[in-house]
Amino acid sequence: MSRPARRDLAMILIGLVAGAGAFYALSDRPMRLTSASPAAESGHGEQGHEDKGHPEKGHAEKGHGEEGGHGAGGVELDDTKLAAAGIGLETAGPEKLRQKLRLNGLVQTNQEAVVQVTPRFPGIVREIRKRIGDTVQKGEVLAVIESNQSLTSYDLKAPMAGTVVDRQVALGEYASEQKPAFVVADLSTLWVDLSVYRHDFARVRVGDKVAVDPEDGGPPILGAVAYVSPIGAADTQTALARMVIPNDGFRLRPGLFTVGTIALSEKPVDLAVRLGALQSVEGRTVVFVRNGDAFEPRDVELGERDGEWAEVSFGLIPGDVYAAKNSFVVKAELAKGSASHEH
Incomplete structure (x- = not known):
């Protein structure tokens, strides 16, 4: 075979080999795509098969947050x-929105309902009928005293109904008309003395409604300002605003600190x-x-x-x-x- 013929044959062979390689490359790419797709589809199908084969697993995962009572956002x-x-x-x-003023206060006996019981004649205390904390009715005997003048005994009686809040005599002791033997107070009403600072003077007036919380779990006790002092206290730099409150059930007791709330306005x-x-x-x-x-x-x-x-x-x-x-x-x-x- 001549040299040109051999050259032509070599060129033909090279072309055939190149064409076969291109064909293989082109045919291989879609095969890989096709082979990858079933794998993905197979994986997807296996997942779906797993969920389908185990429905309780999917349900548990879905309801995991709801197991403790928690829904979506609630x-x-x-x-x-x-x-x-x-x-x-x-x-x-x-x-109603209320503008309120809170004031510290002190619970006291209503001094208009307090009486000091003093012996009429000096003498020796022969009997003690009532003690501190006892309730008494008007005319009830508190003590029996033997008069030094007549050497006869007489009854020391309560001039009004109330509670014995103090006693200054003892059995066998000398009782004088110069000193109260008993103090009886009507505790059905009490005073609450509120301390008003100077920047609140103009805001507190007689007649203002006040609520006092006795801190016993019940509703507040309602009352009203009955008196505003025109004189301030030098030690506290406050003025006194006194309210009178009912003491039903004896929910408050004299001597206790408390807080009064005044409703200034409502909207x-x-x-x-x-x-x-x-x-x-x-x-x-x-x-x-x-x-x-x-x-x-x-x-x-x-x-x-x-x-x-x-x-x-x-x-x-x-x-x-x-x-x-x-x-x-x-x-x-x-x-x-x-x-x-x-x-």
Whole structure:
């Protein structure tokens, strides 16, 4: 074979080899794509088969956050759990915001209902019929005294009904008309002397309504300012505002410190919630509103507030039932649910 012929044959062979390589490369690429696709589809199918073969696994994973009573963005607490946690419920609605002034005070006996019982004649105390703390009726015998003048005994009687709050004589002791033997007080009403600082002088007037909390778990005792002293006290730099309060059930006792709250003004608002209902969640102010057994955090916008209520301008509607007391428990449950979901 001549040299040109051999050269041509070599060129043909090279071309055939190159074409075969290109064909193999082109045919190999779709094969890899095709072979990869079934693998992915096979993996997807196996996952689907696994879920289908074990439906309880998928259900458990879905309900993991709900196992502790936590729904999407809410907390489930039934009445039993509410009672155990001390969570108090209230209904959102109109209220009155009150500007209040809190004043420290001292409980005292009503000096207009106190009497000092003094012997008519000096003598020796032969009997003691009543002691401190005893209640007496008008005309009841407190003690029997033997007069030094006549050497006869006479009864020392209570001039009014009340409670014996002091006794200055003892059995066999000499009793003089110069010193009270007993003090009887009617404790059905009491004085509360409130200390008013100078910047509040103009805000406190006779007739102002005052609420005193005896701190016994009951409602406050209501009274009114009966007297405002025109003279200040040098040691405390305050003036005295005295109120007269009923003492039903003897919930207050003379000698105790207390706090009186004067309502200075009132402003009605269309919608308000207790201050104890307000919680902060992720920097937002929320109120936990109950829906069935679930509580959901409701973002609220607030207006004015006093020491007990906060006006709600947006976020709630009248009639919404919300966690007003111990709402921090609901917040803690919500945080536990969030941590459970993240885990």
